[in-house]
Amino acid sequence: MRVRNKYRKPTAFPCNAGSRCSMSAVVWSLVGFLLVLHMYSRFSNINAVNGDIQLRMSNHPLVHELEQVEKENIQIPHRKGKRSPRAAKRRPKRTTTLIDEFLDENSQLRHVFFPDMKTAVNPIKDSGNDSYHYHPGRIWLDTEGNPIQAHGGGMLYDERSNTYYWYGEYKDGPTYHAHKKGAARVDIIGVGCYSSKDLWTWKNEGIVLAAEETNETHDLHKSNVLERPKVIYNENTGKYVMWMHIDDANYTKAAVGIAISDYPTGPFDYLRSQRPHGYDSRDMTIFKDDDGVAYLIYSSEDNSELHIGPLTEDYLDVKPEMQRILVGQHREAPALFKYQGTYYMITSGCTGWAPNEALAHAAESIMGPWETMGNPCIGGNKMFRLATFFAQSTFVIPLPGIPGSYIFMADRWNPADLRDSRYVWLPLIVGGPADRPFEFNFGFPLWPRVSIYWHRKWRLPLSWRASK
Numbered sequence: 182m183r184v185r186n187k188y189r190k191p192t193a194f195p196c197n198a199g200s201r202c203s204m205s206a207v208v209w210s211l212v213g214f215l216l217v218l219h220m221y222s223r224f225s226n227i228n229a230v231n232g233d234i235q236l237r238m239s240n241h242p243l244v245h246e247l248e249q250v251e252k253e254n255i256q257i258p259h260r261k262g263k264r265s266p267r268a269a270k271r272r273p274k275r276t277t278t279l280i281d282e283f284l285d286e287n288s289q290l291r292h293v294f295f296p297d298m299k300t301a302v303n304p305i306k307d308s309g310n311d312s313y314h315y316h317p318g319r320i321w322l323d324t325e326g327n328p329i330q331a332h333g334g335g336m337l338y339d340e341r342s343n344t345y346y347w348y349g350e351y352k353d354g355p356t357y358h359a360h361k362k363g364a365a366r367v368d369i370i371g372v373g374c375y376s377s378k379d380l381w382t383w384k385n386e387g388i389v390l391a392a393e394e395t396n397e398t399h400d401l402h403k404s405n406v407l408e409r410p411k412v413i414y415n416e417n418t419g420k421y422v423m424w425m426h427i428d429d430a431n432y433t434k435a436a437v438g439i440a441i442s443d444y445p446t447g448p449f450d451y452l453r454s455q456r457p458h459g460y461d462s463r464d465m466t467i468f469k470d471d472d473g474v475a476y477l478i479y480s481s482e483d484n485s486e487l488h489i490g491p492l493t494e495d496y497l498d499v500k501p502e503m504q505r506i507l508v509g510q511h512r513e514a515p516a517l518f519k520y521q522g523t524y525y526m527i528t529s530g531c532t533g534w535a536p537n538e539a540l541a542h543a544a545e546s547i548m549g550p551w552e553t554m555g556n557p558c559i560g561g562n563k564m565f566r567l568a569t570f571f572a573q574s575t576f577v578i579p580l581p582g583i584p585g586s587y588i589f590m591a592d593r594w595n596p597a598d599l600r601d602s603r604y605v606w607l608p609l610i611v612g613g614p615a616d617r618p619f620e621f622n623f624g625f626p627l628w629p630r631v632s633i634y635w636h637r638k639w640r641l642p643l644s645w646r647a648s649k
């Protein structure tokens with residue numbers, strides 16, 4: 182029998198004559214009210230600062246074409262050869278996915294992922310209607326008619342010469358395995374550099390940091406690993422500073438290397454390598470903020486998390502401060518950018534040269550906390566989106582003049598022949614409601630969506646090029 186405690190305080194409040202609402206209803210209303218208040222103050226804050234409304238699809242007229250959702254319908258071919266009914270009973274036929282086909286050197290779909298020289302993009306030839314078009318995955322020729330060699334690359338916009346410089350791994354050598362189970366590799370040749378005014382026509386500026394041929398103890402000895410070089414300019418010292426991933430063939434050194442030059446086209450002097458903050462460092466990038474402070478971001482603790490910390494004023498070292506971010510998320514290939522005071526980052530998962538799902542992250546402060554937003558890829562088909570269009574992030578290029586628009590630069594690795602790896606450049610747009618709850622902020626998205634749109638073929642708006 183329930184005994185009523187006459188001393189107990191009532192758990193319901195009188196609301197109006199004749200009706201009573203429960204305590205929980207009041208508490209929930211209060212929580213709801215606080216949440217709405219919190220969201221309102223966050224957005225009105227952002228809007229007040231930027232004079233813009235964040236939660237809407239980008240409606241910049243130049244961007245509409247880039248935001249078209251383009252579908253891919255690729256039929257996976259049937260495997261040749263008949264299986265005996267008995268074999269079929271024993272082991273049901275494994276269905277292959279597009280990713281299996283992509284990784285299979287002998288796939289009948291090879292030409293879809295790695296189209297041959299006949300379809301190469303050649304900016305020097307009169308390309309007619311195809312001028313200035315990007316064709317993700319096609320061979321891309323420089324002004325001398327050679328395939329561009331700038332893998333795992335990064336872009337520097339040099340304000341002194343109004344020129345873009347694309348730096349990347351020059352991998353034009355044979356692919357082999359140093360060890361049976363080791364990753365496919367090409368000996369270090371050096372860092373390639375290409376220059377352009379229009380982000381489409383690229384002149385080869387040569388190898389700006391070359392491998393060391395004889396001294397086996399040198400970081401740049403050809404038997405080692407040099408990946409993901411990135412260059413920024415230091416206003417105080419007037420030097421171009423390059424940071425890169427330096428490793429041995431087994432990826433156990435896990436360090437960063439630093440080089441310096443007076444000119445964007447080098448030659449760069451190699452200074453040294455180090456384990457930043459004393460930690461292992463593999464995939465990495467550097468990011469120069471609007472206030473001139475630059476940061477190093479690297480995968481650490483065996484790629485289980487990323488570390489971020491500011492560089493010294495001369496950009497030649499890290500400062501002692503460091504934050505662990507995306508802890509336990511196993512992300513690599515970081516590419517950072519900033520839009521209206523918010524920092525964004527695209528990362529990949531850790532599956533070597535094989536493609537996997539990209540994620541977008543955002544932060545109010547570059548040192549964190551960073552929140553994971555979800556897969557930014559739009560269009561193609563499900564497999565395209567789950568494999569980042571069969572590519573891996575390396576850099577995000579801002580497009581001044583088209584707010585919220587960027588070029589997403591990624592590598593479509595070809596582990597069977599790394600020099601034949603392709604570039605996947607696609608429009609990246611910040612705008613519109615986020616599609617997945619965040620980890621913090623009570624599941625309410627704080628930032629607009631980051632979207633990377635698949636296109637077989639696309640170009641930058643004409644007016645953008647005209648303004649260059």
Ligand code: GAL
Pocket residue numbers: 333364365408409464513514531532533534573
């Ligand atoms: C990837 C990494 C590349 C390269 C490759 C080697 O995960 O992003 O830069 O290191 O592994 O397998």
